[in-house]
Amino acid sequence: MVSKVLVANRGEIACRILRACSEAGIGSVAICAPNDQGSLFTELADEVVLLEGESIGETYLDQAQIIAAAQSTGADAIHPGFGFLSERAEFARHVSANGLIWIGPSPEAIDQMGDKMTARQTMRAAGVPVIPGEEVEEVDEAKTLEALREAAQRVGYPLLLKASSGGGGKGMRAVHDPADFDQAASAAQREAIAAFGDGRIYIERLLTGSKHIEIQVLADRHGRTIHLGERECSVQRRHQKVFEEAPGPTMTPELRDAMGQAAVAAAQAVDYEGAGTVEFLLAASGEFFFLEMNTRIQVEHPVTELVTGVDIVREQLRIANGEPMSCGDLMIRGHAIEVRLYAEDAANNFLPAIGPLAVFRPPEGPGIRLDTGVREGDDVTPNYDPMLAKLIVWAPSRIEALQKMRRALDEFVILGTTTNVEFLRDLCDAQPVIDGSTTTTTIDTLWPKGWNPPHDLTLEDASLLVAAGAETLGLHLQQRVGSQEGVVGPASPFATLNRRYP
Amino acid sequence: MQHIFASSEGPIEVTLARNGEALQLSGYSLTQHDRGRLLVTLPNGGKCIAHATKVGDIWWVHLNGRTYRWERIEPGSSSARDEGGLVAPMPGKVLDVLVRQGQSVEAGTALMVLEAMKMEHRIVASTDGRVTQIHFQAGEQVAQGAVLLDLEEAE
Structure with a gap:
């Protein structure tokens, strides 16, 4: 029985889950590293356990400490969110072994999908199309390169080398010319060993100009496995999604049916339970291929929630409690778009930025949803992922959703820290985004030399007047400034600036 | 203006x-x-x-x-960033407070010494005036943008 959930995560997704617990009338426990004290998510939990340690490894990745926190607070279930321990089968096992409910799929399912080579084989056996390619099961290290080279000949160029334990682009290499193969394969292996302690590499044909389409699935213990339609997340920079939408702009009911059935088959092949996402590449030819399955809630789940009316996190709680899921037949209504707001300098190779959120004023109005873990006055520190918020809009049609997103981004005021808001706003005016023809290489094609904000001399002059006028009017005499590391929340010793200017 | x-x-x-x-x-x-x-x-x-x-x-x-x-x-300062005005230019620690509350100072008087990013910064009066409030004592941590002292400009 799930009566109190410990959320083994932080930031935006912890807020999302803690709020779902509150809505479901379930008790909640947050865990919090010392440098996260005072963060928004700690205020949304019924109880907070302060973790000991400094690094992420000593806090949000410390399995023993997290399980002890659940036991000391009487929590009976653990929700891992995404990232951190969410896809560690061994943690799922520890949780269950300690008599706690793991809100997610079985450790076996996590393992089967986590190892990419095993996942490809399982999918092929289940009749789910995989990207043409080969797994190389050569144990003798001396012969691995030779075996890979031969496999590459059969797969054909251009191709993609991928680490079996891979993720986030690590251990991944595109090879266009056979002459580069040996070097790329060795580099991919070295990277994979360094990052995952596992140098196994497999080869896929490189499908350029493809769309990234993923299918949300839900499975309960009452024999029901369903899909909630697709999300298109083709717009990526450095393998990181920034713009996601549902439904896919080029999707047809027939293709949705076929991809949905393949995703359900993929989930059933590993006896999946809870919420998961099956990612596919949709080639220009209309063929689709299994990419991988994420065995957890995903960052971009809200777009599916807005077009299907299903509260996915709430369903996770129901399913973990042994109840049947509450959603009926799939109904897709309107169009939803999500953008990811990062504290980063989009004009400078997307370098992460830090600073105070001196002003943080999100847009409002009908059809706008903001999932965030920060509020005005917080500091963006280098300790964690620089994602500040997810801005999600819903409208009856795609064109209206895009109009709403432009309006919302124009209204979003964040001062004190550099963000990618303007980059996202420009993205909404890019032709491939307008006509829905985005592919995984869209950003590189649109801005081959990197993005820069457009120059508008009138606005630039006006902003200079504003800066000078604000100084003259003494606006800074009344303003509040965000606290910095070491000075937390209400204890912040400075609030107003009383200095007089000439 | x-x-x-x-x-x-x-x-x-x-x-x-x-x-x-x-x-x-x-x-x-x-x-x-x-x-x-x-x-x-x-x-x-x-x-x-x-x-x-x-x-x-x-x-x-x-x-x-x-x-x-x-x-x-800042008017009159050759390099605002180095002297930092009366606001902490970056997060750091107050090393020394060189004035008392109520003290009259001339433009250019060093008011406080701040250690930030392993460098010492002198906080200098930008105008003639009187120190009306000192917000931090030696040894205290300050955030970037924190107001260190208030200076009332001489009439």
């Missing part, structure tokens, strides 16, 4: 004219709306709401979906 801001092409001098409630600059006009928000009238007659906030020496300005940053150069 003259202000100097840093730009990639060197310092920009901005001289505002006052016209009733409005501040003006070659065809542009600005009035205060409420706390932190300003109404801008563009030369073509268009209007927009601007948000402005100051962090350290930098004015962050949001206008029509765009965000601009203008670093203000």
Whole structure:
């Protein structure tokens, strides 16, 4: 029985889950590293356990400490969110072994999908199309390169080398010319060993100009496995999604049916339970291929929630409690778009930025949803992922959703820290985004030399007047400034600036 | 009402004219709306709401979906960044307070010594005046943009 959930995560997704617990009338426990004290998510939990340690490894990745926190607070279930321990089968096992409910799929399912080579084989056996390619099961290290080279000949160029334990682009290499193969394969292996302690590499044909389409699935213990339609997340920079939408702009009911059935088959092949996402590449030819399955809630789940009316996190709680899921037949209504707001300098190779959120004023109005873990006055520190918020809009049609997103981004005021808001706003005016023809290489094609904000001399002059006028009017005499590391929340010793200017 | 801001092409001098409630600059006009928000009238007659906030020496300005940053150069200081005005230029620790509350000081008097990024910074009075409030004592940590002391300008 799930009566109190410990959320083994932080930031935006912890807020999302803690709020779902509150809505479901379930008790909640947050865990919090010392440098996260005072963060928004700690205020949304019924109880907070302060973790000991400094690094992420000593806090949000410390399995023993997290399980002890659940036991000391009487929590009976653990929700891992995404990232951190969410896809560690061994943690799922520890949780269950300690008599706690793991809100997610079985450790076996996590393992089967986590190892990419095993996942490809399982999918092929289940009749789910995989990207043409080969797994190389050569144990003798001396012969691995030779075996890979031969496999590459059969797969054909251009191709993609991928680490079996891979993720986030690590251990991944595109090879266009056979002459580069040996070097790329060795580099991919070295990277994979360094990052995952596992140098196994497999080869896929490189499908350029493809769309990234993923299918949300839900499975309960009452024999029901369903899909909630697709999300298109083709717009990526450095393998990181920034713009996601549902439904896919080029999707047809027939293709949705076929991809949905393949995703359900993929989930059933590993006896999946809870919420998961099956990612596919949709080639220009209309063929689709299994990419991988994420065995957890995903960052971009809200777009599916807005077009299907299903509260996915709430369903996770129901399913973990042994109840049947509450959603009926799939109904897709309107169009939803999500953008990811990062504290980063989009004009400078997307370098992460830090600073105070001196002003943080999100847009409002009908059809706008903001999932965030920060509020005005917080500091963006280098300790964690620089994602500040997810801005999600819903409208009856795609064109209206895009109009709403432009309006919302124009209204979003964040001062004190550099963000990618303007980059996202420009993205909404890019032709491939307008006509829905985005592919995984869209950003590189649109801005081959990197993005820069457009120059508008009138606005630039006006902003200079504003800066000078604000100084003259003494606006800074009344303003509040965000606290910095070491000075937390209400204890912040400075609030107003009383200095007089000439 | 003259202000100097840093730009990639060197310092920009901005001289505002006052016209009733409005501040003006070659065809542009600005009035205060409420706390932190300003109404801008563009030369073509268009209007927009601007948000402005100051962090350290930098004015962050949001206008029509765009965000601009203008670093203000303190009058009389050769390098505002080095001397930091009366606001902590970056997070750090107060090493020494060199004045008492109520003390009259001349422009250029060192008021406080701050250690930030392993470097010492002297906080110097920008004008003649009187120290009305000292917000931090030696040994205390300060955040970037924190007001260290208040100085009342001499009449």
